[in-house]
Amino acid sequence: MIEYRLILEEDVAGVVELCAAEPWPSYVENPKRTWNVLTAPGVTTVAAVDEGQVVGFIQMQSDGHIQAHISLILVAANRRRQGIGRQLVREAFRRSGAKRVDLITEDAHAFYRSFAHKE
Secondary structure, X not given: OEEEEEOOHHHHHHXXXXXXXXXXXXXXOOHHHHHXXXXXXXXXXXXXXXXXXXXXXXXXXXXXXXXXXXXXEEEOHHHOOOOHHHHHHHHHHHHHXXXXXXXXXXXXXXXXXXXOOOO
């Protein structure tokens, strides 16, 4: 069963591994910096952890009252299309304190259109 939780420092190695597979080098170069970025003030980072392995994560930035936006979301390639990304969005939004999530994307329109929204 997948656990959706606020990121723990022990999850950073799994996040780095996921980012390396994409490849997203800025999150791979320095795990300590990655931890600092994912836990900065105003950031909600939720990890999806299955049997001790990070299978996805989301970084959401928010003012904590009205608006939020997704800075980063990633699900392991072999775990996509299983609802993990959708649950990560829901969980991060719930924890963010925001009333809405604003979105800017280049290539994930189909995923985000599956949520109730306004364009």
